[in-house]
Amino acid sequence: MKRLLIGLAAVGFVAGCGAVDNSxxxxxxxxxxxxxxxxxxxxxxxxxxxxxRSGSGGHTALMVKGSQTVIFDPAGSFRDPRVVERGDVLYGMSPNWVQSxxxxxxxxxxxxxxxxxxVTDEQAERALQLVTSNGxxxxxxCANATTAILRQINGFNDxxxxxxxxxxxxQISSLPGVKTTKYYENDDGDVIDAVRAGQLALSQ
Structure with missing residues (x-):
């Protein structure tokens, strides 16, 4: 049983949706x-x-580009001392930070x-209000919380x-006007390793 619990914890960390954030x-x-x-x-x-390998999902997050740009990173493991984070929301998400x-x-x-x-201005601001007040x-x-938030925005109620x-x-792929891109990297690091790499890239 102990091995199973350790294995599940490792899977959660690698997937990005099982991190315990004590910060x-x-x-x-x-x-x-x-x-x-x-x-x-x-x-x-x-x-x-x-x-x-399996095609299964490891983590869900939602970026809102409204009166400001934030990433709702529920139960996420992306942390950097220069990124302001409150209630699982990452603030100050410039293009460089989004890429990181x-x-x-x-x-x-x-x-x-x-x-x-x-989305419309109204939809974006409603999303911003919901993610910043969610906690x-x-x-x-991660997916449960994000879908619960989207359901409260007009046009996403279904x-x-x-x-x-x-x-x-x-579900998102069936919505009109969706632009889908896929991003790959071929390294063996985890989230923490990649954040450090991102720090170096942003400092150059």
Whole structure:
């Protein structure tokens, strides 16, 4: 039984949706100071980390590009001392940080599927309000929490709540106007290794 529990814990960490985050939340003042507003139309982007061998999903996250750009990373393991995080929301998500987030999860065993959905200003702001007020999510509830949030936004009410990232991804693929991209890296590191690599890239 002990071996099984250790194995399950390892799977959760590698997948990115089972990390135990003991770091304190950033202060509200830091959250306000970190706000980053990207130019262009408003979008929601669903990130799904997919196992290259089995095709199963390891993690779900949601980027909201509204009056500011944030990533709702429920039960996620992406942490960096320069990234402001509060209640499983990563603030200040500039294009460089978004790329670092993808790179942190893509490796020889996982790739990252990004599904960008065009939305109205009202939909984007509703999503922003929901993710920033949701609070931290328990391990393995990443897809469940994200689908529960989307269901509360007009135009996404038919999304079915699920615990399975790939089933969620398949639902998103049927929506009109979705732009899907896949990101691969062929390294053997884990999320923490990739974050360190991202730090070096951003400092150059």
């Amino acid at each position: 304190p939340d950033s202060a509200p003042e830091a959250v306000a100071a970190a706000a980053f507003r990207a130019p262009g139309p408003k979008t929601l982007t669903v990130f799904t980390m997919v196992n290259n 987030y993808r790179s942190a999860h893509a490796r020889s065993t996982y790739h990252v599927v990004s599904q960008e959905i065009p 931290a999510v328990p391990a393995a509830y 999304i079915e709540q699920t615990f399975y990232p790939v089933k969620f991804m398949e």
